[in-house]
Amino acid sequence: MRDNIYATPQDKVEDFTFDRSVVEVFPDMIQRSVPGYTTIVSSIGKLAKQFQQSNSNIYDLGCSLGAATISMRKFVDADNCKIIGVDNSEAMVERCRLHVNAFKSDIPVEIQCNDINNIKIKNASVVVMNFTLQFIAPEQRQALVQKIFDGLKPGGVFILSEKFRWQDENINNALNDLHLDFKRANGYSELEISQKRSAIENVMKIDYHDAHIQRLNDVGFNSVSCWYQCFNFGSFIAIKS
């Protein structure tokens, strides 16, 4: 289903939520809005294969419809691994369970409806946050990333994908413009782009690219790199030694 949510003028643009109407169009919305999304999702599956450990948990935090969970499940083959997807949108979780159950697999998957700030993370070999940290209140981000580090086993990996901004205004504007052109090329009108911007400005607070690296180092990761970037979107790998 095509994302037409912001195609007609709205008197007042409400804050963006992951409700039922978003669920219906979500695959189209994220594909047309996030440069590199498909590459990132498939690479997450391959990274999960590289870092899986037998008898461990694999987390997909903010799993939405389960794209990263399903990608990882295709590649994971270690003994006694369990994939745990968590999302606090009931509409997403309900649809995610349908997606996950549409394919047969030997890897157990559990989809939980919960706030990721409230869950325990333990015995993890892989933790994925694919475009989710940006929706967490900024003051809660450090504690959440610390909890992820603490819940990882030695040799475990954290994969963090986000939209970025830069302190350097020239870089920031150049990469933002490339993203706007990407949305236009994918059929979004100026009205859709501006109404969507209003809808997300209060709920999606973007961190500086440097701030992510700093935070990952601060919580204890000593191997950190951006492994993918397209315009102002990208993904970090952080390994616990």
Ligand SMILES: Nc1ncnc2c1ncn2[C@@H]1O[C@H](C[S@+](CC[C@H]([NH3+])C(=O)[O-])CC(=O)[O-])[C@@H](O)[C@H]1O
């Ligand atoms: N506190 C929270 N607790 C749990 N879930 C949350 C919270 N806040 C937001 N979410 C959930 O995080 C998801 C973010 S979308 C992730 C895409 C997916 N990872 C993908 O690989 O397709 C990214 C985007 O839409 O830009 C939504 O499903 C929210 O309900």
Ligand SMILES: O=C(O)C(=O)Cc1ccccc1
């Ligand atoms: O739509 C945008 O411009 C974004 O920045 C990313 C996005 C993608 C999907 C839901 C919310 C935000």
